[in-house]
Amino acid sequence: MPEALTRGLNPLLILAALALAAYALFGAGPYGLRVLTVAGVYAIAVIGYQAIFGQAGALSLAQGTFFGIGAYVTGILGSTSGFGFAVTFPLSILAPTLLALLIAVPVLRLESHYFALATLGIGQVVLLAAVEWQSLTGGANGIAGVPGIDLFGWRVGRGLPLALFVWTLVALGALLAWLLGHGRRGAAFPIMRETPVAARTLGIDIDRLRLEAFAVSAAYGGAAGALTAHTQRVVSPEVLEFPVMVTILTVAVIGGQGRIAGAVVGAVLLIHLPEWFRGLENGYLILYGAALLATIVAAPWGIVGSLERLRARLIPERPPAAPAASAPPARPTSKPSLPASSAPVLYVDGFGKRFGGVQAVSDVSLRLDRGRILGVIGPNGSGKTTLINLITGLEKADAGKLYVSDADITGEPPHRRALAGIARSFQTAALPSDSTVLEAVTAARIAIDSDIATARSHAMHFIVQAGIADLVHTRCGALPPGPRRAVELARALARQPLAMLLDEPAAGLTEDEQASLARRLRAAADDGIAIMIVEHNMPFLLPLADRILCLDEGRAIAEGTPGSIRRDPAVIAAYLG
């Protein structure tokens, strides 16, 4: 088995899986097998839900709806049109997936709580349609007489055969989810979840990743819904009601957010819990709720997450060996059509940006040249960070054009600008705190290298170059300010940018660290990178920069060599004072 697949698999989980199989084969009666089958159905729904909720980090409340649609497609086609499983199952997967793709465009861009509400609203509309469209869905009574599973002449009987069939699909679904969620896509998810803004500037198309995750979750929801229709043999509006979504969400949280094993463990536990407490009659709901609450409080990472942590504490793992560093091939630079001496790498032509009543940037033009460092200074609120945001595409300019290597990229989204050769750092280093230094820098290579192993070894090259190889397995959240800045710079350099924009890179650094940063930046410029540095620290910036641009109230008030800027009366009045 590949190392990445076995890593994180807890021996306890393997034991639990064997115990479950033994129970199904030798211990469970007809009712027990039925409950186990329902648990398998929910495991499939939640394995898919982990893609959008656990991995992409978006709180979708549509998974119950996808589940219900899958159930209705199987119910309608199976009972009234007489289609077999080979037709109804794929269509039950396809229908919610198409709906997900359709609604993704308006809803996926929404902020998290609006996204949750929008997905909830879609569920209500679908539920209403199911109740009202009586001729198709049977209205409130639903559809009875859904046939069992008949696969190319093989009838899957109730009891053990159905339980084994569903759990075989759980295993296949888990394997497929693992295949979809590892490699470059898997490496992009934590960065996109924790620092979505930074992820865009690393060339990662997070809109597309979210869309894929949403479609995958819908497909699994539909598959689970189809299986529930075959298990229950009836489909009623209940399959679209909110309790289904609550169960799916609870299973994901209790089992362990983002973990495939968490979906399975959570489903088995949550579906059996009411059965175990049923003997308590009216008190069972209270005990059920208390058990859920206790699990959430005692194990906020879910059961599987907590087991992983426990194992890491009891048997500390040696960190895996760092990948061998290898230098990536030089970036194929685009050919500027202007003569080399006069062609800027990046050219801003008259940028303007207004936020409500504040004109943050007003008619600012600048050029960044190969191997040169431009310092940007100005009082607080003069528009320096906004200028970087406009260039990197995180803010949309009201006016002006942006060219990189002579190509007009004004209308491009942030990840395309990153791919065109723009890299940046943030005023407050935007590193994913739960990721290691290696993972954070590897994220910069995801959109460049063709596979994750290559991305890691190229990332390692920039980590070694930055002198932070000893921190390679340290979590970014545990880094002091100096090394944090070093990681951010290594990440920007790992993009092999044509132009690199740094927002207050010296803030919080000791004098020694500042001197070392200045040496690194000069070396990067000597390698041909065009650099722009926004900085308040004049003793750091003035000796380093080739030219300085001074902003005041969003306007460029002076530009020149550090010497001329230091003597400029307008700059002295507005800033250096």
Ligand SMILES: Nc1ncnc2c1ncn2[C@@H]1O[C@H](COP(=O)(O)OP(=O)(O)OP(=O)(O)O)[C@@H](O)[C@H]1O
């Ligand atoms: N997203 C936003 N919404 C509203 N106003 C904003 C936004 N971003 C910036 N501004 C305003 O635009 C102006 C320029 O802000 P900006 O952060 O670019 O200044 P700055 O020169 O980088 O300041 P500092 O040196 O303090 O970092 C300020 O008045 C700020 O309040």
